[in-house]
Amino acid sequence: MSQDRTTINPALLAKAPTPATVTVHSTADIQAAKAFGRVADDGTVFVKDGDTEREVGQFASADEKEALTFYARRYAELKGKIDLVRSRLxxxxLQPREMDEAVTSLRDEVKEPAVVGDIPALRQAVEELASLADAAKKALAQAREEAREQSIAARTAIAEEAEKLAASITKRTNWHDMGEQFQKLFEQWKATQRQTARLDQKTSDALWERFAAARRTFNHERSAWIDSREQARAASRAVKQALVKKAQELQNSTQWRETADKYAEIMAEWKKAGNAGREAEDALWTQLRAAVDTFYAARNASRDEFxxxxxxxLEAKEALVARAEALLPVADVxxxxxxxxxxNAIQDEWDTIGDVPFADADRIEARMDAVDKQIKAVEDSEWSQSDPEADARKSSFTLQLEAQLAELDEKIAAAQAAGSDAEAARLQAERDAKAQWLDAVK
Structure with missing residues (x-):
């Protein structure tokens, strides 16, 4: 007798709960399954299993219909298990391990099951499941390999981009921008780890090492650049500190031209000294500007005073020349x-007054000279009136003055047309003086 043979108490059958995993089959399915079994007079239940018949159990104190129905339902439950595995496939x-476990378990269950139904059909269904499972495992393996290749390709692309960045480093590299690019690549790497297939440790480590090596190159080069920059800034600070000290020593100098030239040299050296770092640069520049501003403020104040x-x-001399011009015209000797x-008294006062603005010097001197020349012309006329030669010279001098006045008129017109008011004023003063000479000679 088979080890799967069971003895069933009919009284318990009605109370037995239906397993949650059992598929409910129709009455027609149960009836079809019962066709493969029979019940002996002693209640022993047999099933036709291919070309043989074997005992599956004994249903005591029950009629044939109840006994066959019980074992047919067990068949339906077993078939339901197979259907469930098929639907999950x-x-x-299902994962490959779960597929193997399910097929192995079902194969054991259909070897000599204590059921009534088409058992060869169950075995065939299990083998079909095994074939489906093999195909599914192959497809899954292929999908995993494709996912693995995609994961490798994605990480390789990131590693290559990192290596390209590292290889592009030069003295003109923007370290901030490149740092952001490496950070972006790192975020992409982490996203790839989360979103793509997991790689074996050896492959994953090899790809990570490529990325990490490129990033180490970047960090090394950036650190070297930072060190070099700090050295350059330290040298710049030293130079600019010396320049600040020099500027502070000059700030109270009253040698205006010489000191201004020295400050120009300091500013030129400052520009050549390079960057001392933002904080130090700002502080040193503030000190330098304070010294320069102190000097130029003093110079401007001195210039304003001058x-x-x-x-x-000029105002004083304008008043004196006005007094001198008031002496004219001179009627006789x-x-x-x-x-x-x-x-002479006015000229004595004139000599005690200092310089006037350069633009006004010639004009004011010409006015005073004109007064002197007119008086002198009258003084010289006393002896020239009784001298025939003097008369001749007088006539010649008159002609010269008239020619000079005509020439001065042309020059004055040209100066006014050119917008040179100072030159026109100077020429007009000269003309006025010569006109007075002409009047005196006549």
Missing amino acids: NAGT FGTLHAN AAAKSARAAL
Whole structure:
């Protein structure tokens, strides 16, 4: 007798719960399964298993219908297990290990099952499941290999991009931008680890080492650049500190031109010294500017004072020349002598006054000279009136003055047309003087 032979108490059958995994089959399915069994007079249940018949159990104190129905339901449950595994295979929810375990378990269950039904059909169904499982495992293995290749390709691309970045490093590399690029590649690497197939340790380590080596190259080169930059900044700081000290020593100098030239040299050296680092650069520049501003503020104040003095002198000389011009015209020799005495006193005051602005110097001097020449012309007329030769010279001098006045008129017009007001004023003063000479000679 088979080890799967069972003895069933009919009283318990009605109370037995239906297993949760059992597929409910139709009455027609149960009836079809019962056709493969029979019940002996003593209650022993037999099933036709291919070309043989074997005992599957004994159903005591029950009629044939109940006994066959019980074992037919067990057949249906076993068939339901096979159907369930098939549906999970088709859905792709089983892993290769689970497939193997399911096929092995079902093969054991259909060897000599204590059921009534088409047992060879169950065995065939299990073998079909085995074939399906083999195909599914191959497909899964192929998919995994493809996923693995994709994962390798994705990580290789990241490693190659990192190596390309490392190889592109030069003295002009923007380290901040390249650092961000490496960080972006690292984030891509982590995303690839999460989103693509897991690789074996050896392959994963090899690809990671390529990426890590490129990043180490970047970090090494950036560190070297930082060290070099710090050395350059330290040298720049030393130079600029010396320049600040030199500028501070000059800030109270009153040698305006010489010191201004020295400050120009300091600024030129400052530009050549390079960058000392933002914090040090700002602090040193503030100190340098303070010294330079101190010097130039003092120079500007001195210049303002100097030009103020020049303008005050000009006002004083303008007043004196106005007094001198008020002496004119001189009618005769006696008047000339009186005018000469007054002019000498004015000229004495004139000599005590300092310089005037350069642009006004020639103009103001020409006005004073014109007064002197007119008085002198009258003084010289006393002896020239009784001298025939003097008359001739007088006529010649008159012609020269008239020619010079005509020439001066042309020059004045040209200066005014050119917008040179200072030159026009100077020429006009000269013309006025010569016009007065002409009047005196006539």
